[in-house]
Amino acid sequence: MASAPRSAVATSPMFVPADSLHSLLTHETLIEHFRSSLPTVTPSISTPIRQSYAVSPDASLLLMPSWSSHPSLPYIGVKLVTYFPDNSHRDLPGIHANYVLFSSATGQTLATMDGTVLTLYRTSSVSGLASSILSRNDSEVMVMVGAGALAPHLIQAHLAARPRLKRVIIWNRRIDKAISLAEKMRGEGRFEGVSFESGGYLEEIVPLADIVSCATNAEEPLVMGRWLKPGAHLDLVGSFKPTMRECDDEAVRRAADMGCLFVDNRVAMEEAGELAGAVERGVIGEEEIVGDLVELVKGEKVGRRSPEEITVFKSVGSGVVDILTAQLVYDMGLKHVPQPCS
Structure with a gap:
């Protein structure tokens, strides 16, 4: 389910908040996206080992980068995650995250999206x-x-x-x-x-x-x-x-x-x-x-x-399923975001 990336011109990055993710994704479509895409693109995706830093005895900061050399997946992605397990006592989620999607052709920022909800769907x-x-x-x-x-x-x-x-x-x-x-x-x-x-x-x-x-x-x-x-x-x-x-x-x-x-x-x-x-x-x-x-x-x-x-x-x-989920969100988002006339 690949899309043609936006033309290489300066455009404002797409912003996809949590509510929009719920409207763009379903578990059924994402499961099938993984089923069809994983065998094809996985060998072309680089995913360094997740970096994890202890910011307190219990809390962590995690960085998960990935990038693809496959023509149907021309993206670089980075997920930034905070893990605060004690949030369960505050009636807050233990994980918060943001995901940033870049073009692997130009380095432009294409989209930023709620990484917390993205993680829930992809996991x-x-x-x-x-x-x-x-x-x-x-x-x-x-x-x-x-x-x-x-x-x-x-x-x-x-x-x-x-x-x-x-x-x-x-x-x-x-x-x-x-x-x-x-x-x-x-x-x-x-x-x-x-x-x-x-x-x-x-x-x-x-x-x-x-x-x-x-x-x-x-x-x-x-x-x-x-x-x-x-x-x-x-x-x-x-x-x-x-x-x-x-x-x-x-x-x-x-x-x-x-x-x-x-x-x-x-x-x-x-x-x-x-x-x-x-x-x-x-x-x-x-x-x-x-x-x-x-x-x-x-x-x-x-x-x-x-x-x-x-x-x-x-x-x-892994960064593989992160970038595939971000790809699907971006593809679906492009259908709802007006594009500049050529």
Whole structure:
């Protein structure tokens, strides 16, 4: 879904606020954009390792640059992210971000957009794409672990990937947030035939789930491998440094034993506490991480092979999906922004 870039003249950069992003993007269109674009353009995109700086004992500043040499993706992009986990106690999102898109032909600034909402869409749509390959076609029950800003997006992305889902159970350390999100999802009235509810005990609701999606700041495992039923798909999103873990070693080991342990990109082996820790403790070897998202989409790696397999997908994010999301936003935005006459 590439567009011809604006002509190389001085023009004001497009500004895309959060509200406009909601009107330009859907999880369905972004999942399909990733599915069609990742195999083609990924080899031509340079994505240096994310730079992370501790600005306080708990808070971080992250810089995520990327640039493309592919003719259909003539862009340079940089995302600036702040991570303040204590914001959960202030009723604020833990992540704030801005994304800047430049022309790779002229260096001109083409667009600035709300990077927080962009991240929510791209992260959840990566999980949705992986779920469309790794979860069971007949998945009916989803457990959402966490009720922060990312949770409703993950729910929508998994619903887009698996339209047979009919029950979503939301868990959060603060049960009031789980109840509130369930009520919000019900109140939107967009998900016909899907029930939304809150659950109080993970050990009771995880065994019910065909899909378990986690988006938390946990540093101690929340999901235990022994709770996962045969055929379950575990989607791990929250951790992005070795000290963070959303599941225990048993969950990782069970998927690895079945040849069903996947990542969005290979950086996850270094950044994700679930994987880095399991390798360090000798639970798995690095070679047991079977493949990444691009290999799954291209069919170079086989995802689910039987209804009984437990699959695990760990994502940490990358500049590749950032720049592809920004491309789609820019393409859609151009259709709504008047262009100068030639």
